[in-house]
Amino acid sequence: MSNDTFTSWENLVKKQLKTDDINAVLRKENLEGIDVKPFYTDVQQPLVNLPKIEESTHLVAKYHESLEEDVFAFLLNENVENLEQKTIFVNNVDLAGHISPKEEVQYFSLIDVFDEKNATVNDQLVKELLAKQFKRNICIDIALHQNSGASISQQLGIALAKAKELTEIYGTEILEKLIFKLAVGGNYFFEMAKIRAFKILFNQLSKEFNLNLTPYIFAETSLRNKSVSDSENNLIRSTLELAAAMIGGADAVYSNNYQIGNSTDNSEEISFKQQIVLAYESIINVFEDASNGSYYVEDITKQIAEKSWTYFVETEENGGYLELLKQGNIQKDIFDHAIEEQKWVEEGKIKLIGVNLYPKLEVKKSVEELYNNTEIKPVRWAEMFE
Template sequence: MFTSVTLQDWENLVKKQLKTDDIYAILSKENLEGITVKPYYDKSSENIKNLPRVEESMHLVAKYQEGLEDDAYAFLLHNNVENLTEKSLFIANKDLAEHIRLSSENKYFSLIDVFENNEINKQLVEELLSKNFKRNICVDASLYQNAGASITQQLAFALGKAKDLAEVFGAEILDKLVFKFAVGANYFFEIGKIRAFKLLFNQLSKEFNLDLIPYIFTETSLRNKAKNDEENNLIRSTLEIAAAMIAGSDAVFANDFKVQNSTELSEEISFKQQVVLAYESIINVFEDAANGSYYVEEITQQFAQNAWKLFLELENSGGFVENFKSGKIAEMIYNQAIAEQNWVEEGKIKLIGVNLYPKLEKTKSVEQLYNSKEIKAVRLAEMFE
């Protein structure tokens, strides 16, 4: 039998080891997300039920190349490919979606964002909805992560886009959506992000008298990658894929770890990161592998609460599209991105081979990298390249 140990017993032991009574001042870490992280946990404030995914088997998605036809069962397509059978095909090109010849032996998913020029492209939505796709419309939140948005902002913007679509095309469109997220470097926070969105979308669907699970496509981030640091990029993207899998994504995709001079080999290696994780660790098998972790449960709840609050604020000022038109969305992302870039410059966020081992000289200013009126992907390392 183990002796019963209280939280106070643990705190006393930590105080003794650290030789201080103020352990929280030493162990607590600041973050840009506004999330309270405790040094250790003895319980979660609320137990979250198991968060399922839509797909029974997680899709490991490869960028199409002929040599991977036997190894991959899901492909990201930018151009038409004939004679594919029993594959899940993610269509990333608007022209391809219009002209692709569908086969009953494949499953088709749209990764085409229908928000264009500050508006919903209604004609494009109607065209995509007429296709015999398993999921017809993409709500793309990946750009926001790559542009420097906070996790709370990414979640609220994705939810706001879904709400705007439901108001225009009816609640039934919610069951035809693919939500595309980019997963970044903060491992546990990114797990919490994907899990929080499942709670948020389910809550939104209930506002329309539905009870839906979101279909989530995740890809590795570009934000923390460096041109001259390919091996480190590979390590970073592996951890990002692992976070996406543990969080219970329906499909995962690894962008090429080479920021420039991409080759078929580098694309294949990027895909096979997923294969190694799936078949060596089987983390893709579980719907919600993080369920029951006090830490992950706590940050999941905080992200869900903060994002729902921001979502309601945007709704009260007209919804996503109206706030996008006014420039408020771009300004919010800009302010967050500047804060993150400053942390990189100050060394609070460490990028091996960029601002640590070796420490490179700054070549671009914040003003050269960012524009408060434009949402664009910016890699943190660009300041030093």
């Protein structure tokens, strides 16, 4: 944008907004500590194209017999015979123990090997999973942290710290066996940038061990911003979350049921078909890094990466993830951010249509009832009103 064009645009906006300081009117606060400008005219040092591992993002459905013919990737909780040529994400410890993969079947483990409550790694489980002929054996779950109210920089810093813990126990070769499970929240562009930033961060971590790796990212819709009432709004929110995940470059996406606490076959089918509409109507699952070059997304990607790396380094300097879990520091960090978010919901700064906006429901539970500063505990914002 030339200076003349920019000045003309700025003067027009000043006139429309009846202000001489458009920055004060247009700049929006956020709890992530990210500086967001009202407008962008360029980006310094553009990022390289950030690759993903899968050529097209896997659209993952909870297994149902009726889907066998048309769906290529399933989330599996129990054994199903003859799923050749399918990609399988195993979500059950007992099932993982009984699976003997055939070569043509791609298996991934989504079983968390960290015990957050006891601040330990399940060593026996790790060894059993590593012995399996899976494409990716070990899951690092930070969906738990997002659903518990962790900030984006905390989520990504913790993901790196958990990966570092595993390398210290099992060696650097484990980095190529990891799958990262993220929950994608409702802040559309921030969540897009979160996935992109994590690619930069994990690659940087791998370079510390003389590797050059891309993380495998399994992204699911968040539960944090969903409500029991007005489930149709949940559907709209999760559609945007899936879009952010695909555009950000996730390797696999999964829709949690949009009907909270009232799952039906019909709601499961609709939840999965959100992905189908996005992939087949918008074709956003095939691009490697669709938001590359967007000034806004590039800028916040860099900021998120920097803040997350700082959190990771501080975690390592203070003893690592498990040590800080034992001390209660991680839980307290997440708790502090979670209650700030909840206060924004209570005050209406974060708007949930049908919960605190149109209609505004009565507050029924306090922050103290919902949260515990000694536990990483998933809490939905809407629980305050339910």
